Amino acid sequence: MKTITIGLGTCGVSAGGEKVFKAFHDELKEHPGTFQIKETGCVGMCYREVLVEISNGGDVSHMYGDVTPERVGRIVDEDVIGNTVIEDWLVSGAGREKGFFENQTRIVLRNCGKIDPGSMEEYVGTGGYQALEKVLKTMTPESVIDEVLKSGLRGRGGAGFPTGTKWKLTRAAAGTKKYIICNADEGDPGAFMDRSVLESDPHAVLEGMIIAAYAVGSDDLYIYCRAEYPKAIARLNQAIGQARRKGYLGKNILGTHFSFDIKIKEGAGAFVCGEETALIASIEGRRGMPRFRPPFPANAGLWGRPTSINNVETFANISWIILNGGAAYAAYGTADSKGTKVFAMAGKVRRTGLVEVPMGITINKIIFDVCGGIVNDRKFKAVQMGGPSGGCIPASMCETPIDYQQINKTGAIMGSGGLIVMDETTCMVDVARYFLTFTQSESCGKCTFCRIGTKRMLEILERISIGQGTMNDLDNLEELSLQIKSATLCGLGQSAPNPVITTLKYFRDEYVAHIQEKKCPAHVCASLLTYTINDKCTGCTVCAKACASNAITGSRKEIHVVDQEACIKCGKCFTVCRFDAVDKL
Amino acid sequence: MYSVSGIAMLSTFKDFNLMQEHSNEEFKSFNVDVWQHDGHAGALIPLLQSAQNTYGYVSEQAINHISHVTGISQAEIYGVVTFYAQFRTKPLGRNVIKVCNGTACHVNGAKMVYDTVQDELNITYDETTDDGSFSLISVACLGCCSLAPVITINGEVFGRLDATKLRKILREAKKRARETAVQNN
Numbered sequence: 001m002k003t004i005t006i007g008l009g010t011c012g013v014s015a016g017g018e019k020v021f022k023a024f025h026d027e028l029k030e031h032p033g034t035f036q037i038k039e040t041g042c043v044g045m046c047y048r049e050v051l052v053e054i055s056n057g058g059d060v061s062h063m064y065g066d067v068t069p070e071r072v073g074r075i076v077d078e079d080v081i082g083n084t085v086i087e088d089w090l091v092s093g094a095g096r097e098k099g100f101f102e103n104q105t106r107i108v109l110r111n112c113g114k115i116d117p118g119s120m121e122e123y124v125g126t127g128g129y130q131a132l133e134k135v136l137k138t139m140t141p142e143s144v145i146d147e148v149l150k151s152g153l154r155g156r157g158g159a160g161f162p163t164g165t166k167w168k169l170t171r172a173a174a175g176t177k178k179y180i181i182c183n184a185d186e187g188d189p190g191a192f193m194d195r196s197v198l199e200s201d202p203h204a205v206l207e208g209m210i211i212a213a214y215a216v217g218s219d220d221l222y223i224y225c226r227a228e229y230p231k232a233i234a235r236l237n238q239a240i241g242q243a244r245r246k247g248y249l250g251k252n253i254l255g256t257h258f259s260f261d262i263k264i265k266e267g268a269g270a271f272v273c274g275e276e277t278a279l280i281a282s283i284e285g286r287r288g289m290p291r292f293r294p295p296f297p298a299n300a301g302l303w304g305r306p307t308s309i310n311n312v313e314t315f316a317n318i319s320w321i322i323l324n325g326g327a328a329y330a331a332y333g334t335a336d337s338k339g340t341k342v343f344a345m346a347g348k349v350r351r352t353g354l355v356e357v358p359m360g361i362t363i364n365k366i367i368f369d370v371c372g373g374i375v376n377d378r379k380f381k382a383v384q385m386g387g388p389s390g391g392c393i394p395a396s397m398c399e400t401p402i403d404y405q406q407i408n409k410t411g412a413i414m415g416s417g418g419l420i421v422m423d424e425t426t427c428m429v430d431v432a433r434y435f436l437t438f439t440q441s442e443s444c445g446k447c448t449f450c451r452i453g454t455k456r457m458l459e460i461l462e463r464i465s466i467g468q469g470t471m472n473d474l475d476n477l478e479e480l481s482l483q484i485k486s487a488t489l490c491g492l493g494q495s496a497p498n499p500v501i502t503t504l505k506y507f508r509d510e511y512v513a514h515i516q517e518k519k520c521p522a523h524v525c526a527s528l529l530t531y532t533i534n535d536k537c538t539g540c541t542v543c544a545k546a547c548a549s550n551a552i553t554g555s556r557k558e559i560h561v562v563d564q565e566a567c568i569k570c571g572k573c574f575t576v577c578r579f580d581a582v583d584k585l
Numbered sequence: 586m587y588s589v590s591g592i593a594m595l596s597t598f599k600d601f602n603l604m605q606e607h608s609n610e611e612f613k614s615f616n617v618d619v620w621q622h623d624g625h626a627g628a629l630i631p632l633l634q635s636a637q638n639t640y641g642y643v644s645e646q647a648i649n650h651i652s653h654v655t656g657i658s659q660a661e662i663y664g665v666v667t668f669y670a671q672f673r674t675k676p677l678g679r680n681v682i683k684v685c686n687g688t689a690c691h692v693n694g695a696k697m698v699y700d701t702v703q704d705e706l707n708i709t710y711d712e713t714t715d716d717g718s719f720s721l722i723s724v725a726c727l728g729c730c731s732l733a734p735v736i737t738i739n740g741e742v743f744g745r746l747d748a749t750k751l752r753k754i755l756r757e758a759k760k761r762a763r764e765t766a767v768q769n770n
Contacts (some may be wrong), residue, residue, distance in 0.1 A: 011731060287668040420689060
């Protein structure tokens with residue numbers, strides 16, 4: 001019997017996956033017994049959702065992209081019942097997605113979009129929980145740590161601290177009660193790797209956590225997950241319940257004297273809680289404000305006890321490393337950065353979604369070979385890595401390999417894996433202003449330089465973006481950046497100036513254009529634009545009515561005119577026009 | 586228009602017309618059992634989440650109650666409530682529109698989305714329309730970056746928006762809200 005698998009990760013649901021799911025159910029009622037329906041998580045091709053895979057039971061399968069409820073009837077009639085593949089609707093039709101999977105190496109995403117995340121049997125069927133059995137029955141905690149050290153795995157949350165070393169320090173710390181925390185507070189806007197892994201393969205994260213607990217000598221595990229990820233939390237709760245029933249969590253795991261249990265703590269929306277000491281404060285029920293380190297959490301973490309905090313993606317690597325060996329993992333990548341990295345691709349790139357590539361691949365290769373280049377073939381300008389803590393790397397430097405050291409040299413950071421592609425229609429001053437707005441509002445307020453310094457930087461950027469900046473402002477921005485970096489406590493403050501520093505370094509001419517010529521070269525900053533009305537105008541008078549400064553004149557059914565003297569450049573006419581008749585230059 | 590979050594809430598609390606004090610009967614329904622979890626005083630945030638899940642916001646009364654149960658001062662609880670973006674100290678409108686301001690949405694026109702919503706509903710972020718039918722919230726990232734720019738209305742995602750498409754969606758939502766209001770009267 002044929003199996004129809006529907007992608008119901010957040011990306012699939014957003015694109016209408018549940019309606020497609022229901023449509024298949026309705027079809028099944030009409031043709032009972034012809035096929036079965038399954039759901040799966042995110043395969044990474046978010047830009048082609050809703051994705052539907054048809055398999056004949058064996059290994060042979062094909063996938064349709066952009067499926068709508070209207071297309072379901074034809075898929076069932078022609079393909080499922082009629083055995084004729086609808087070539088036009090295939091994801092790979094006409095060689096369209098060439099290179100997307102071929103250039104990836106999937107370790108973390110190995111099961112994503114393949115298995116039903118709600119079924120523990122399917123996870124076990126792919127070799128799941130074998131690593132845990134191996135660890136508990138044949139390995140000492142020290143040998144587990146050695147294997148992870150050998151793999152060269154570094155923390156995937158952003159800072160890149162070697163995972164094995166973190167475990168070793170926590171294990172060596174004094175005290176009998178220790179904690180493992182999974183940091184699933186994925187706060188970078190534009191990054192969704194962790195959410196996707198939690199939704200698509202929750203058991204892989206649980207298994208990695210239990211192995212970590214065994215290695216450091218902990219029996220109490222926490223997952224700190226963003227409340228904004230309801231589906232991920234539901235999946236985790238379901239998976240924890242299943243693991244308890246099967247004896248992978250609870251007392252005397254697999255007949256040993258080890259006991260582990262996992263609790264979920266929902267975050268309440270604060271970017272700074274991704275910082276480990278803030279995260280601990282938040283679990284303890286306080287305002288999530290970072291504290292001075294040392295002592296590091298490995299010595300004094302949650303409730304003052306030794307705690308190892310690792311990221312979702314880090315944990316998802318562990319069982320693979322145990323089963324295949326640290327050396328096999330270290331075979332991927334560069335001298336400094338081993339293994340693979342998952343990136344969330346967004347912005348002006350053709351294929352937006354999740355990709356996992358071996359370390360050492362160049363940024364250009366990810367954007368052009370894996371992700372198909374820039375939307376509408378516009379000119380590639382820069383890529384933003386590392387979210388609000390990261391920086392913009394210009395197109396000219398995108399032969400840089402994905403490697404912690406090499407990325408740091410550009411002024412950006414590896415970060416957690418958000419990769420936002422920008423083209424010629426993106427204004428770099430606006431991007432810097434955007435990230436500063438974010439970090440400014442997310443600053444916890446503890447350090448003066450972060451609280452007030454980012455505010456002053458933001459004011460300067462706002463001034464520049466409305467054409468009121470001076471060249472002196474650029475020096476002030478640079479000076480403030482250095483001061484904030486050196487006089488703040490946590491990663492949020494220390495990295496907050498990065499987007500400004502990198503855009504100033506690589507795109508100084510854009511800042512200068514805003515200041516001296518009062519022009520926004522990318523036509524983004526509203527106050528620096530000139531609005532004119534072209535001959536597509538139907539004379540509907542909507543723009544004239546909307547204009548706050550009565551700058552638009554014209555009779556009904558005649559082309560309207562903007563009085564540039566009176567125009568306050570609010571952009572309202574551009575927003576209200578339904579005929580593309582307002583140009584901004 | 587009134588502010589959904591905002592510091593000025595405690596003083597203006599009582600005379601607010603959409604705000605109804607919870608009866609004592611009702612109040613028992615919100616789960617304070619999550620407190621004292623494992624003998625740690627760590628469940629303040631889950632308690633507040635429980636209060637907000639039950640009533641839609643964290644009321645002054647809820648803060649009093651939590652303070653009474655936990656022994657944590659009201660000021661400290663208020664400090665926690667206002668620290669986290671998730672907590673509201675005022676109720677939301679009947680329909681909630683979230684505009685995504687994640688990076689991908691920002692570079693793909695979140696400003697246009699905001700301008701259009703603002704134009705249609707005449708409210709800005711963290712405000713509710715006078716008739717209590719719509720609240721507008723800005724969120725950092727809804728996580729569907731491939732559909733940017735994106736909004737959600739009551740959790741339903743609308744993606745790949747342009748001004749025309751969005752205006753149509755909003756007008757339909759307004760029409761539905763009016764119809765519901767008429768039915769309820």
